[in-house]
Amino acid sequence: RNQCLNGNWQQRFYFDHASMTCRLFWYDGCSSKSRNIFDDLLTCQWLCEEQPLYKSRSCLEPFDEHYRDECNGGRWRQHFFFDKHRKKCVAFWYDGCTGESQNIFQDEMTCMQLCEEPTRKDPHMPWHHRDKHKMVEEVGKIFQPNVTNICDFTNPCENNGTCHFDRNKNTHYCKCAPGYTNANCTEKIGHFVCLIYVAILTFVSFQQMKYSFRITFTLNKTKGW
Known part of the structure; x- marks a missing residue:
């Protein structure tokens, strides 16, 4: 919680063993050997707080009420x-x-398997006292066959891109x-691309002007003007 980067404070979360809950604190980039620090509340809850552990992080996401609205001409389905x-x-x-919440399932069976049925854990495995990175690896190994949402386990989007999963x-x-731009946000949009686009638009406009002038000149010549 000390100041280490000139006051560039950001919200982070840690798991409090006393209350068995994830708590917010303000972080300024200080380094430590402890890995009990999480970028967001959802990750902290998914790895440390929730008992039983859910098979998909989407179970913890709030439901987006916008999903109940009419968006496709009334083609309603359950x-x-x-x-x-x-x-x-x-x-x-x-x-x-459409929305950003992944808490939406096409059928009841998928929802029940991922969220209602608790995961089977080794009772001797001290989940709350283990390295969070090892926990992610082990959870991934155990439950990967049941989960198709890659965004729950990794972020294939580079350069601060956000991963979204389309269940449909x-x-x-x-x-x-x-x-x-591009599929995984690896290509940087440079000024050169913009210049080419502007040049193409300019060329097209010039050609249209030439064509318009040619038609006008031909009509005037025909009329003897």
């Missing part, structure tokens, strides 16, 4: 989301609205940070 407080999968009518298409896509 989908499910996991209600963390009630600890059960809940049905709702879905018309194709069973694939992920990247939302790139400003200045980057």
Whole structure:
């Protein structure tokens, strides 16, 4: 919690063993041997706080109420989301609205397998006192066959891109940070590309002007003007 980077404070989270909950603190880049530090609350809760451990991090995400809206001409179909407080999968009518929350499932069975049924853990395995990176590796090895959401385990999007998973298409896509493009946000958008685009527009406009002038000149010549 000390100041180490000229007051560039950012929110971070740690697992408090006394209260068995994840807590917020302000972080200024100080280094330490302790790895009990997480970038976001969801990751901390998923790895340390939640008992039983869920098979997918999407079970902890809040449900986006926008998914209940009409977005595709009223082509309603039944989908499910996991209600963390009630600890059960809940049905709702879905018309194709999109959002960032991954807490949405096409069928009840998938929702129940990932969220309602607790994961089987070794009772002698001290989850709350282990290295968080080893925990991620072990959770991934145990539950990878049941989870298709790659965003739960890694971020294939580079240069601060955000990974989003489309459950309808069973694939992920990247939302790139400003200045980057392509599938995994690896290509930087340079000024050269913009100059080429401007040059093409200028050339097209010039050709249109020439064509328009040629037609006008021909009509005037025909009329004897």
